[in-house]
Amino acid sequence: xxxxxxxxxxxxxxxxxxxxxxxxxxxxxxxxxxxxxxxxxxxxxxxxxxxxxxxxxxxxxxxxxxxxxxxxxxxxxxxxxxxxxxxxxxxxxxxxxxxxxxxxxxxxxxxxxxxxxxxxxxxxxxxxxxxxxxxxxxxxxxxxxxxxxxxxxxxxxxxxxxxxxxxxxxxxxxxxxxxxxxxxxxxxxxxxxxxxxxxxxxxxxxxxxxxxxxxxxxxxxxxxxxxxxxxxxxxxxxxxxxxxxxxxxxxxxxxxxxxxxxxxxxxxxxxxxxxxxxxxxxxxxxxxxxxxxxxxxxxxxxxxxxxxxxxxxxxxxxxxxxxxxxxxxxxxxxxxxxxxxxxxxxxxxxxxxxxxxxxxxxxxxxxxxxxxxxxxxxxxxxxxxxxxxxxxxxxxxxxxxxxxxxxxxxxxxxxxxxxxxxxxxx
Amino acid sequence: xxxxxxxxxxxxxxxxxxxxxxxxxxxxxxxxxxxxxxxxxxxxxxxxxxxxxxxxxxxxxxxxxxxxxxxxxxxxxxxxxxxxxxxxxxxxxxxxxxxxxxxxxxxxxxxxxxxxxxxxxxxxxxxxxxxxxxxxxxxxxxxxxxxxxxxxxxxxxxxxxxxxxxxxxxxxxxxxxxxxxxxxxxxxxxxxxx
Numbered sequence: 339x340x341x342x343x344x345x346x347x348x349x350x351x352x353x354x355x356x357x358x359x360x361x362x363x364x365x366x367x368x369x370x371x372x373x374x375x376x377x378x379x380x381x382x383x384x385x386x387x388x389x390x391x392x393x394x395x396x397x398x399x400x401x402x403x404x405x406x407x408x409x410x411x412x413x414x415x416x417x418x419x420x421x422x423x424x425x426x427x428x429x430x431x432x433x434x435x436x437x438x439x440x441x442x443x444x445x446x447x448x449x450x451x452x453x454x455x456x457x458x459x460x461x462x463x464x465x466x467x468x469x470x471x472x473x474x475x476x477x478x479x480x481x482x483x484x485x486x487x488x489x490x491x492x493x494x495x496x497x498x499x500x501x502x503x504x505x506x507x508x509x510x511x512x513x514x515x516x517x518x519x520x521x522x523x524x525x526x527x528x529x530x531x532x533x534x535x536x537x538x539x540x541x542x543x544x545x546x547x548x549x550x551x552x553x554x555x556x557x558x559x560x561x562x563x564x565x566x567x568x569x570x571x572x573x574x575x576x577x578x579x580x581x582x583x584x585x586x587x588x589x590x591x592x593x594x595x596x597x598x599x600x601x602x603x604x605x606x607x608x609x610x611x612x613x614x615x616x617x618x619x620x621x622x623x624x625x626x627x628x629x630x631x632x633x634x635x636x637x638x639x640x641x642x643x644x645x646x647x648x649x650x651x652x653x654x655x656x657x658x659x660x661x662x663x664x665x666x667x668x669x670x671x672x673x674x675x676x677x678x679x680x681x682x683x684x685x686x687x688x689x690x691x692x693x694x695x696x697x698x699x700x701x702x703x704x705x706x707x708x709x710x711x712x713x714x715x716x717x718x719x720x721x722x723x724x725x726x727x728x729x730x731x732x733x734x735x736x737x738x739x740x741x742x743x744x745x746x747x748x749x750x751x752x753x754x755x756x757x758x759x760x761x762x763x764x
Numbered sequence: 765x766x767x768x769x770x771x772x773x774x775x776x777x778x779x780x781x782x783x784x785x786x787x788x789x790x791x792x793x794x795x796x797x798x799x800x801x802x803x804x805x806x807x808x809x810x811x812x813x814x815x816x817x818x819x820x821x822x823x824x825x826x827x828x829x830x831x832x833x834x835x836x837x838x839x840x841x842x843x844x845x846x847x848x849x850x851x852x853x854x855x856x857x858x859x860x861x862x863x864x865x866x867x868x869x870x871x872x873x874x875x876x877x878x879x880x881x882x883x884x885x886x887x888x889x890x891x892x893x894x895x896x897x898x899x900x901x902x903x904x905x906x907x908x909x910x911x912x913x914x915x916x917x918x919x920x921x922x923x924x925x926x927x928x929x930x931x932x933x934x935x936x937x938x939x940x941x942x943x944x945x946x947x948x949x950x951x952x953x954x955x956x957x958x
């Protein structure tokens with residue numbers, strides 16, 4: 339039975355004109371889970387289509403670590419319509435699920451149809467039809483991956499999202515810093531800002547339309563907000579001293595920032611409408627790296643008021659500051675999970691800097707990684723993975739680890755230093 | 765301070781408000797000087813939108829853009845390039861995990877203090893830097909502490925605050941690219957940028 343639900347992808351498509359960045363990226367699963375689901379993504383029927391939708395779906399699902407996809411040469415058949423599927427063959431091939439589809443040219447656009455079947459009983463679990471211009475087919479593929487992932491795992495996929503990160507290439511004493519935005523699989527990487535002076539600390543607005551970051555383009559620090567669709571940028575904080583660590587309030591109306599204009603680094607709240615700044619922390623030690631809780635009530639930050647950096651919490655309206663980390667000699671750079679139940683941070687006990695995750699209620703910290711120098715952790719929008727920067731030898735990587743630590747992926751770049759990844763919130 | 769701006773202005777530059785909110789009336793002279801380098805916008809950066817197709821027509825610019833104190837090439841007197849003169853040393857190193865200056869560099873700071881006292885219109889920017897360990901924004905704060913340590917030593921010898929600017933680059937501008945103590949030691953530094 340074919341039940342198609344019509345779905346038109348509009349906004350997800352067509353933001354593809356800025357120059358593509360040379361740095362090639364590939365993704366390796368360095369640690370997968372044993373219970374990965376066997377699934378066959380049969381190559382979609384496609385006459386003369388410019389883009390291989392099904393292979394992107396295949397690699398999305400395989401890369402997630404939760405699925406084990408069947409290579410096409412091992413498939414018992416290559417059906418492209420429902421009545422051509424012989425389910426016992428797929429059962430014999432050890433598959434739990436099979437996906438078929440078609441990409442059909444349709445007057446300048448393309449119609450993409452796919453169906454997901456449960457091999458055990460032959461029932462259709464999903465069936466959708468979408469239309470898209472040629473340059474939107476990659477987004478359609480990621481959207482299909484998200485739908486399959488959510489149907490089979492019960493939580494939202496993250497294949498349609500984007501990541502931002504910073505790269506640096508150095509030649510002699512010259513360096514070139516880029517703030518890059520790419521699809522979650524590393525494709526479509528584009529530099530949205532380039533500077534010979536450092537760029538730092540990219541942070542997505544809650545609606546994923548803007549990125550705040552720190553730029554030293556004038557040889558002093560300033561906090562910039564930049565609208566992705568237009569490239570329009572504004573310097574929102576350029577006080578004497580530090581202007582850093584921007585973090586958006588959940589409603590997108592404010593930034594928490596670190597300023598040192600009044601002496602030592604403290605957390606300030608910057609209202610993006612009025613541009614007023616108000617001082618939130620008033621300690622004489624270093625206070626920096628604010629992170630807003632998803633309910634907007636609290637701000638967690640790094641402070642070395644006790645000697646070494648630890649995480650503290652303060653009500654966003656001001657109030658009592660409380661230390662919240664007690665294990666490890668170093669806890670810094672907090673970031674909340676989307677449901678607010680976890681905080682990830684840079685955690686050290688001794689000389690190694692690793693990614694930790696803290697249960698907000700119990701305050702128990704689990705260490706998820708084993709690097710000597712892991713940093714800048716942030717959650718995927720579905721809360722399942724933490725993206726961070728790591729180093730092996732002289733090569734910098736972006737990596738992702740599941741919050742139970744069982745699954746690890748590494749995003750491998752061909753050259754430049756790469757760091758400070760941030761997953762778009764939607 | 766000369767600047768070669770080979771900036772092909774991208775379409776969105778007109779929308780920039782780089783003056784932003786520099787409302788602090790204590791903004792000191794050398795910081796203002798730093799901002800003036802880019803008063804017409806982004807001498808050292810280019811930006812690009814993802815959606816409007818205008819791309820990055822800005823290209824690369826400011827490759828030699830107004831780096832203060834381009835190592836003696838900036839009209840500084842000859843003693844700055846005489847290796848026997850302490851003024852030729854413009855990088856100050858620090859003790860391990862500390863904003864305490866290594867003993868050898870106390871006399872270097874004193875020499876710079878004397879020079880600044882004798883040349884009250886001379887500005888210098890104290891660029892604080894750190895090693896790669898730990899989180900980046902926290903390292904920005906540590907770099908600023910190092911800059912302020914040097915600023916304090918200069919002021920203790922009579923240098924006027926208005927001659928001093930402070931910027932911290934944290935771990936973003938390493939000079940040694942290794943990942944061990946011998947590199948970290950070289951990166952924990954303050955550069956005096958005239």
